[in-house]
Amino acid sequence: MSGRPDTFTGDRVFGKRPPPSQMLTISLEKVATALVASLALIACGPPDEASRANAGPINGPFVVSKNFTPSGFMGDGAIPNRLTVGINKNCKMPRPAGAQGDCYHYLYKVGDVKWAGSYWVYPSNSWGTVPGRELVGPVDLGPNPAGGDNLHGYHYVRFYAAIDPLPNPPFVQYWAGRIDGRKATPPQPYWDEGCSVFPGTPAMCTVMTTDPVTGAAKTEPFAFAPTEDGARFTPEWVQYKIDLSKWSVSSVIGAFGFATNDTDNPGQTQSIYFDDIVWE
């Protein structure tokens, strides 16, 4: 490079960069103020978990979609894209008068298993790994044999259902409760809990079982398992009810579920709508 003074090579100038220095008298107070202001910005993290939800039981009637998530897909539903759900999307219109909560549109493309279903559970995807939601129903069912507060229950679960027209109306089963982690593979520690209540007889709230490992007898809470029901869904909205009058309920993992199969319309895609699913 022409013209560069040979005394001052680039290496000497830049290769060994002289350290920058600017030591001045500074106000520690000002520095601290600026840093505290910056750190305050940094401190803005996620809101505390406790502020995101209320703890404690659900009291009285409730809308299923506000407390339970349709996350337990079964049968062909366990295979991606066989059973898909649109929530508040592609719903059947008009919705039933006064419908509460989310509406659902299930699309079932039949696979190898030939049936599919979905469970509204709490928390999402739980099959009994953790306890369900505690419930205090609007119906007072009298004293608890174990003592404490009276037993409470619900009259029924009501919901609307419909389908897109098919040659044969499919028979769809539906239910409430019935998740029992003990029967899962591998077994899970929690299940839907309640008492079987028959007028004139003491409520059945516990059951004697045998520990599968030790063989010892033990007493466990009774499983909340109302009888499942079913119907042939039609293209028009029809309201169905699941009778809960013979049950008290204390804790629920699965609030609602349904299953359909391939029998009535082999190979045909089924389009099923649900709306206004309410426990009351």
Added chain:
Amino acid sequence: MTKLSLVVRAICLMLAVTSIASAEDRGPEINPYECLGRYEAATGNRSMTQVRAELEKKLHPLWEPGEPHTVKAMKACVVAMLESRLGDGDAAKHYAMAVDEDPEEPGYEFWYGRYYSGFRGARGVIVESAEDHFYRALEKVEAKRKAGKFREYHAVVEEWTKKQLLVSYQEDGLHLGGKNSVSVSGQFSVSKDTRDFFRNNEMRLFTGELMFSSSPVRGLGVDKGTNKSQVYNIVRAPLRNREEGRLRLRLNAIGAFDFSAAYESCKDCQILTYYLVPPAPYGRFTDVNLREFGGGYERVFPIYPLFDFKLKGGVKYVDRQGVVEFQEFQHEKFLMYEARPSFSHFVGPDKATLDLVYVYMDVPDVAFGVPTEAQRGKYIRAANFEYAIYRPFVLPEVRNGTMGMHRTPTRGWYWNAGVADDDDVYGIKTVRRRDFYLGTRFEGAGNWDFSLQGTLSTSNITMLDRATGKIGDDPTASMTSKSVRTTAIIQRRIINPDAIPGINGSIVDADMINLVVPITWDKGLSGSPCYDAITTDSVTNRPVHAFNSTYTTAADCYKTYENFRVGAEIWSKFFGVGHAGPALLTTIGYDYQYFYQIKKAVNAVHLNVRMGWDWHKL
């Protein structure tokens, strides 16, 4: 005769040779590089105490009565350089005095500008201050040329000034325009690597995926109906590419405003459903696509005596698709807010820098379902403290064929420590990832740099128990893990950019080529056990474990993805013709990564090209 006195005599001789009587009678014309020569003579092989003594001698008195202005300018310049070396706050004042005493000499403007571009600043050059002096230097060079007073050394001043302008305007290699300009730049990255473009910890990612997929909420055990190949397959090096374009509006009085757009794609990147980790039947990886549009602001403020302060922040609109489990085509559209302030202050000849990062992604809550499970959001917070030791060290060195201990200026010995916190909100759950690190980097006097860093990485999930109101680990998917990453980097400067003070004006001027050898080792320290329910086979009556223990036991599954990695990378920087031409930065590398618990080797490659063009000067 000592070496020092020889240097001083040589300088005096040069002063005499280059001195010509000034027409304005401001004194003899003095080569501004005299300033640098005297500075080097006063600092060569000296301790900081000795350099300070030299400064005191030159300051008292600074000028002799009756000295010509040009001599005064040179003396003030020497003092300014010594002050900047020692951390004396009057450096800027003495540079200004040098310019005032010899206002026609472009060299002093250059030194003044270099003070702001090379020494001051917090994670960035104080462009606005530096460019004022550099452009003034160029104007004075032109004035000298027109006045017939252009000397050979003015050509050097001109060339060095243009180089410093290039360096000042490049940000991450993107060449920018001059004062009050608009410029555009582009960046292209492609990789087939286990790590993403932001170098997130892949061992923590894979461990989290394993723990989640094997948890009771996903298939009740990763091995249910499947085999060890799922554990093996979680390690993957997807093909990623990212293109980014940026338009920068720089206004000297205000700062730089950026408008950018980016597209990023990752092929077979995300596990579609953790119930079915590939190669489980119907399980597969899905693509992730990302689009970003946004604006930002950046400026370094010299607010001494407090500190130099860099303000950098912006807002981006993000459209992300493919990261939601089960919903491979679902788009998440949200705003991302980002602030990255930096503070730096000199501590004697050393420099302390504090970097802060805050990122908030306002991911929209899911619009349906259980409200308490629908909340979303992402928060990234980080702080990094760096202490750079710039004082010379006494190091062994061969001089004149003899090994001896010499006080050797280095490019700096850096120590840094920091913490990064990355939190994702999923309803009443929070996924928390943290990094704590301590590292050092020694940039030698020669062409070798070494760095070593240890990083402790943690991960866990906390959630609200809605029955009790207590916050604790997620019992459905306990994903606590702790690992340590040791990183060593050896770097050889094949072409050292600091050794090239000017530019040669060729079509493509290689300004920097570094050979980099990064080595990392990821070691699992602890973690929650993977879910491993034991059932009894109804036929054989033998216990059946839910977790496949081919590679590790369920209790030790946090070790599954331990690995070491070694690679070779070439970092290069090229400048185009002239100081308004394009700048091209490329990084290309290959890494061999071996996950020794699962006996899986990955060959990773990555390429990054960044290019900028000066578009239009306002």
